[in-house]
Amino acid sequence: MALSRSRGSFRDPSGHVFDGDDHVLRSVRPSASGLFDQVHRTGFLNRLVAEQLLLPYEFVDRGLLAVQEPDAVHVLRHPRVDFISHPYEWSFPGLQAAALLHLDIHRRALDAGVSLSDASAYNVQFVGSRPVFIDHLSFRPYREGEFWTGHRQFCEQFLNPLLLTALTGVPFQGWYRGSMEGIPSGELAALLPRKTLFSRRLLLHVHLMGRLRGERSRDTAVKVATAGFPLASFRKTLADLHSWIAQLKPKGSRFTEWSDYATKTSYSDAEGQAKRAFVGEFVAAAKPRIVWDFGCNTGDYSVVALEAGADLVIGFEFDQGALDLAYRRSAEGGLAFLPLHQDAANPSVDQGWDQGERAGLAGRRGADAVLALALVHHLAISRNVPLAAVVDWIVAQAPRGVIEFVPKPDPMVQRLLALREDVFEDYDEAQFLAALGRHARVIRTVRVTESGRLLAWFDRG
Numbered sequence: 001m002a003l004s005r006s007r008g009s010f011r012d013p014s015g016h017v018f019d020g021d022d023h024v025l026r027s028v029r030p031s032a033s034g035l036f037d038q039v040h041r042t043g044f045l046n047r048l049v050a051e052q053l054l055l056p057y058e059f060v061d062r063g064l065l066a067v068q069e070p071d072a073v074h075v076l077r078h079p080r081v082d083f084i085s086h087p088y089e090w091s092f093p094g095l096q097a098a099a100l101l102h103l104d105i106h107r108r109a110l111d112a113g114v115s116l117s118d119a120s121a122y123n124v125q126f127v128g129s130r131p132v133f134i135d136h137l138s139f140r141p142y143r144e145g146e147f148w149t150g151h152r153q154f155c156e157q158f159l160n161p162l163l164l165t166a167l168t169g170v171p172f173q174g175w176y177r178g179s180m181e182g183i184p185s186g187e188l189a190a191l192l193p194r195k196t197l198f199s200r201r202l203l204l205h206v207h208l209m210g211r212l213r214g215e216r217s218r219d220t221a222v223k224v225a226t227a228g229f230p231l232a233s234f235r236k237t238l239a240d241l242h243s244w245i246a247q248l249k250p251k252g253s254r255f256t257e258w259s260d261y262a263t264k265t266s267y268s269d270a271e272g273q274a275k276r277a278f279v280g281e282f283v284a285a286a287k288p289r290i291v292w293d294f295g296c297n298t299g300d301y302s303v304v305a306l307e308a309g310a311d312l313v314i315g316f317e318f319d320q321g322a323l324d325l326a327y328r329r330s331a332e333g334g335l336a337f338l339p340l341h342q343d344a345a346n347p348s349v350d351q352g353w354d355q356g357e358r359a360g361l362a363g364r365r366g367a368d369a370v371l372a373l374a375l376v377h378h379l380a381i382s383r384n385v386p387l388a389a390v391v392d393w394i395v396a397q398a399p400r401g402v403i404e405f406v407p408k409p410d411p412m413v414q415r416l417l418a419l420r421e422d423v424f425e426d427y428d429e430a431q432f433l434a435a436l437g438r439h440a441r442v443i444r445t446v447r448v449t450e451s452g453r454l455l456a457w458f459d460r461g
Helices: 030-041 044-050 092-111 151-168 173-178 185-191 194-198 200-211 215-226 231-247 269-286 300-307 320-333 376-382 387-396 411-417 429-437
Strands: 017-019 023-028 058-060 074-079 114-116 124-127 130-133 139-141 290-294 312-317 337-341 369-372 400-405 441-447 454-459
Touching: 023 030, 030 044, 030 139, 044 092, 092 114, 092 124, 092 130, 092 151, 092 231, 092 320, 151 173, 151 185, 151 200, 151 231, 185 200, 194 200, 200 231, 269 300, 269 369, 269 400, 269 454, 290 300, 300 312, 300 337, 300 369, 312 320, 320 337, 376 387, 376 400, 376 411, 387 400, 387 429, 400 429, 429 441, 429 454
Parallel strands: 290 312, 290 369, 312 337, 369 400
Antiparallel strands: 017 023, 023 074, 058 074, 114 139, 124 130, 400 454, 441 454
């Protein structure tokens, strides 16, 4: 099995992650093996695995990492997560679910005499819409009276992004992406009105947390951390956070510009059915395991792809209201569908240490097929990306797929052109098909609306 060390695992001295063809290997180094063994003997990790809260693992021969980690005491093997996502790509309810998972696990851990050494949101991934904890080396035996060392990290990576959207209505993804370790408490506190100082929860978890940062507050922080924290208080803090976060909702209406698109398109019932049938026929014939659905909206065609045989659909959506609805739809239905926040004109990039710690969208390619329905006109007209460049980019995402072209007479394009000059001379069906034909074979096309919307099934092979 070819192995490469994950560029995102260098910070943890306890062990490192190595990517293989079908599985992931994790080393347990001497500095962490004693604590890991103590936790493992409690049976707590196996109980979490049985409840699908922790990624499954097994001990394998240390010789598998003899070259890469010759001093490893243990080597663990995990199944590969099909798509690694980042917290700044999650929907509001997705980040909320991840936060509640972390708190649930920590509360159960304390009951088992175990605690968590950190509170990184990057320790959570999604299997479909279900969050799962992935860092087996974050667990260690609980120490009587210990302070919650991950409190600030939890606030900045889980709580503060949720509060930003819940209290101000500002989407958290852009700020989180620009500040990869989360939203600093002091910066969030500066945005909040003075009256929030009288909220016990906001005072404790935002305002005071912000004041404990920096050199001047270091002595105070050390005193707090060493003062002793009764187990009952620890449990109460986690339970209160859980109750609070579970009730959070985005401020104001999430009925955003495109969140009602699926119910207010210009399609007739027959036209909508024709579009669904074409996508279903494509997926059934191409048999893709993983589909990327750009502009997934609330997930209608992602669901069609799943029903036609796809194992997993990763949806990408820019509109916040549509994204939240798509995630809730997937979570409530237990679907193998993960909707993520993504601006196709400004997708996630490689970032973090040495620009490699968190892979951008291009570095995570692995789709067998792509759907780009009602996307091209948004990029070409709303974002002024040349039509040929839009087609080139979509075709590069997967070896086969379906692209929808929406002509200028269509009501949705006219809506985009209503307040701007039409300078898009290259935007027509002939040039769309010519651009597509330069990179792929057009297997089949179908016109699905009276306004001329065209679906094109392409294959690069």
